[in-house]
Each structure stands twice: as structure tokens, then as C-alpha cells.
Amino acid sequence: MAKHTHDYVDLKEQPIPEGSHLLEVDNLKMYFHTQDGIVHAVDGVSYTLDRGETLGVVGESGSGKSVTAMTLMGLIDMPPGKIEGGDARYRGKSLLKMSEQEMQHIRGNDIAMIFQDPMTSLNPVYKIGRQVGEGLRLHRGYTKKQALERAVELLDLVGIPNPEKRVNEYPHQFSGGMRQRVMIAMALACDPDILIADEPTTALDVTIQAQIIELMQEMQQKNGNAIIMITHDLGVVADMADKIMVMYAGRPVEFGTADEIFYDSRHPYTWGLINSIPKQETDEKKPLTPIAGNPPSLVNLPAGCPFAPRCPFAVDICHEQLPEHVTTETGHYSACHFADDPAFLKNAPATSRTAGSRRAAAEALADTAKEA
Numbered sequence: 584m585a586k587h588t589h590d591y592v593d594l595k596e597q598p599i600p601e602g603s604h605l606l607e608v609d610n611l612k613m614y615f616h617t618q619d620g621i622v623h624a625v626d627g628v629s630y631t632l633d634r635g636e637t638l639g640v641v642g643e644s645g646s647g648k649s650v651t652a653m654t655l656m657g658l659i660d661m662p663p664g665k666i667e668g669g670d671a672r673y674r675g676k677s678l679l680k681m682s683e684q685e686m687q688h689i690r691g692n693d694i695a696m697i698f699q700d701p702m703t704s705l706n707p708v709y710k711i712g713r714q715v716g717e718g719l720r721l722h723r724g725y726t727k728k729q730a731l732e733r734a735v736e737l738l739d740l741v742g743i744p745n746p747e748k749r750v751n752e753y754p755h756q757f758s759g760g761m762r763q764r765v766m767i768a769m770a771l772a773c774d775p776d777i778l779i780a781d782e783p784t785t786a787l788d789v790t791i792q793a794q795i796i797e798l799m800q801e802m803q804q805k806n807g808n809a810i811i812m813i814t815h816d817l818g819v820v821a822d823m824a825d826k827i828m829v830m831y832a833g834r835p836v837e838f839g840t841a842d843e844i845f846y847d848s849r850h851p852y853t854w855g856l857i858n859s860i861p862k863q864e865t866d867e868k869k870p871l872t873p874i875a876g877n878p879p880s881l882v883n884l885p886a887g888c889p890f891a892p893r894c895p896f897a898v899d900i901c902h903e904q905l906p907e908h909v910t911t912e913t914g915h916y917s918a919c920h921f922a923d924d925p926a927f928l929k930n931a932p933a934t935s936r937t938a939g940s941r942r943a944a945a946e947a948l949a950d951t952a953k954e955a
């Protein structure tokens with residue numbers, strides 16, 4: 584098995600074909616065929632990503648964020664999953680058409696993912712050093728000793744104290760925040776072209792969140808890789824994302840540059856997310872404004888706009904007709920019937936990218952560091 588490592592042409596060393604992007608996701612659809620019916624988990628996701636860029640993928644629980652990422656990684660079981668349309672191209676090559684053997688080269692090496700739940704992706708019976716070095720042995724032909732040495736360096740890099748000792752410990756000996764750092768070390772081991780981080784900070788306190796994000800950004804500055812940051816909190820990606828895709832009920836409802844999403848948003852669901860961002864100064868006094876109601880079942884989607892049952896602006900047409908993407912000349916799109924109506928767009932809330940909780944946290948951290 585290990586033999587083909589030498590013959591394999593590492594895709595991330597190949598030039599990106601003229602006119603292509605690093606990653607192009609094009610009307611991607613992944614449905615699950617279950618006893619209860621067809622779950623429309625990912626229904627027409629489109630975006631492009633280039634080297635050095637960060638894409639934020641934002642949406643409530645169950646909106647299809649993880650399934651989208653796992654589809655790119657070839658990690659969805661088919662069946663029950665089935666690709667119902669679209670494509671995803673990495674450096675011009677379709678990920679969906681690759682064999683499992685080709686995908687094994689891509690995963691961890693070209694595209695690496697920090698999974699949502701660190702405990703399910705760390706193996707409890709193996710020492711941390713072995714797990715962090717695994718990718719290097721597999722993709723780079725490192726010896727056991729070389730991989731362990733590099734694992735020590737990587738743990739040091741992600742801020743784990745006493746890495747020489749820690750490589751010989753097991754996952755249960757690490758705290759939640761430290762396990763999250765181990766996951767990041769694992770994902771960074773082979774210098775991936777694309778780093779996908781699926782809610783890497785939800786379980787962590789604000790200070791550690793800020794540190795982890797800073798760490799990913801430092802690595803990005805050094806290596807020029809792209810980042811896909813998945814989160815339910817628009818504030819988390821406010822100042823780090825170049826582009827943002829907002830997902831609702833398996834569909835991308837708005838996509839644009841971070842400035843377009845924050846200062847020129849064209850979808851009422853995004854407006855709701857903006858209103859839900861905790862604002863540091865008012866945190867204690869004012870409750871957040873969560874969006875009332877729940878997302879629809881992905882098995883029996885209502886006719887019309889999936890957001891209509893919760894949308895304060897819904898009118899008759901919204902309940903009858905599925906809105907198409909309304910796209911501007913810069914590629915900013917919104918799936919709302921009124922996305923190009925200037926009077927309607929006046930309803931967008933005033934906001935600021937720097938009002939995000941992440942920026943506030945980072946600033947608090949910088950202040951503490953200055954004082955110390």
C-alpha cells in the first residue's frame with residue numbers, strides 16, 4: 584500500500600489550471616435516502632476559494648455545513664448519501680470523480696479537516712504523538728522517529744506545554760482545549776492547501792477561542808493555505824473571513840465578500856444572524872436577538888422560500904415560489920425574491936465587522952498581554 588506514495592504526483596504541488604480557482608464548488612447537492620424520506624442536506628452549494636483566502640460558512644444547526652465539508656473530503660457514506668448533482672473541483676480536478684485511493688492522498692495532505700468533535704476523531708487507545716505523526720508517515724514517508732520528532736514540534740507550535748512528555752500521553756489526559764490544539768496540530772502536519780475547521784472553538788472559552796483562531800491565521804500567513812471556517816456564529820468569522828456563505832436548510836442563501844455580508848447584506852436570514860451577534864458592551868444588559876422559530880425539516884421542505892415561515896418580511900409569493908439566486912456583478916448572491924429591491928434592502932440592520940465577539944475577545948486578550 585505505502586509503495587504508491589513515491590509515484591504519486593502531489594496535487595498541491597501542481598499549478599492551478601488557467602481560469603480555475605483553488606477550490607470550485609458548483610451547485611453541489613448531497614441527499615440522504617432514509618426510511619423517512621429524502622433528506623436534502625446539501626442543496627445547491629456554490630462558491631470559489633483561492634489560496635490565502637478564508638471562507639466562513641455560517642448557519643444554524645442542521646443547515647448542512649458539516650455535510651458540505653465531509654462531501655469535499657469524500658467522507659460521506661454512500662448510501663445513505665448520494666450526490667444528486669453539481670461538482671467540487673480542487674486545482675481543476677473533480678473531487679467527486681476521484682477513486683478512494685486518490686482521496687486518501689488528498690485527505691490530510693492537500694485538504695485537512697479539524698472535525699467538530701475532537702473526541703470522536705482522536706483514537707483513545709493510541710498515544711498523541713503517534714496520531715499527530717500518522718499523516719507524515721502515510722503521505723511523506725517519514726520514519727517513526729522522524730514523525731515523532733515532528734509531532735513534538737507541532738505540539739509546541741500549537742502551544743501545548745512539555746510536548747516531549749505529552750506525545751507519550753493518551754487523549755483522555757488532555758483537556759478539551761488541549762485536545763482541540765492536538766486536532767489542529769494533526770491537521771497542519773502535512774501543510775495542507777486547504778484547512779477546513781468545523782466549529783473548532785464552540786466548546787472553548789473566549790480566550791482560548793481567540794488563541795486558536797490566531798494560530799490558524801499565523802499558519803495561513805506562513806503557508807498561504809486557504810481556510811474554510813464553519814460556525815453558527817457570524818461574529819466568529821467577522822474579521823477573519825474574506826468571503827462568507829450563509830446556509831439555511833441545506834441551501835446557501837447568501838454568499839459574498841465579508842464586507843458585502845456585513846455592510847450590504849441582501850437576505851433577511853443573514854439580517855437575523857447579524858442581530859444575533861453578541862455585542863460585548865451590551866452583553867449583560869440586552870439579551871441576544873435569536874431568530875424566532877425553527878428551521879424546517881429537510882425531508883418535507885415547504886413550497887416557496889424555506890425561510891418564509893420565520894421571515895418577518897414574507898408575503899404571498901414567498902410561500903409559493905422558491906427564490907432563485909439574485910447575483911450582483913461582483914458575484915454576491917442572495918436567494919430572496921426582493922434581493923435587488925433597494926427599498927426592501929433598507930431593512931438590513933446596521934452593523935460592523937469589528938463588533939464581532941471574536942474581535943472583542945482578541946482585543947481583550949491583547950490588553951491582558953500588554954498588562955502582563
Ligand SMILES: Nc1ncnc2c1ncn2[C@@H]1O[C@H](COP(=O)(O)OP(=O)(O)OP(=O)(O)O)[C@@H](O)[C@H]1O
Pocket residue numbers: 615617622624642643644645646647648649650651663699815881
Ligand atoms: N447519515 C445521515 N443520514 C441522514 N441524514 C443525515 C446524515 N448525516 C447528516 N444528516 C442530516 O443532514 C442535515 C445537515 O447536517 P449537518 O451535520 O451538515 O448540519 P450542520 O450545519 O453541520 O449542523 P451543526 O451546526 O449542528 O453541526 C441534518 O438535517 C442532518 O440530520
Ligand code: SF4
Pocket residue numbers: 850851852888889890891892894895896897898901906918919920921
Ligand atoms: S423570499 Fe420572502 S420569505 Fe424568503 S427571505 Fe425573502 S422576503 Fe423572506
Ligand SMILES: [Mg+2]
Pocket residue numbers: 648649650699781
Ligand atoms: Mg456540523
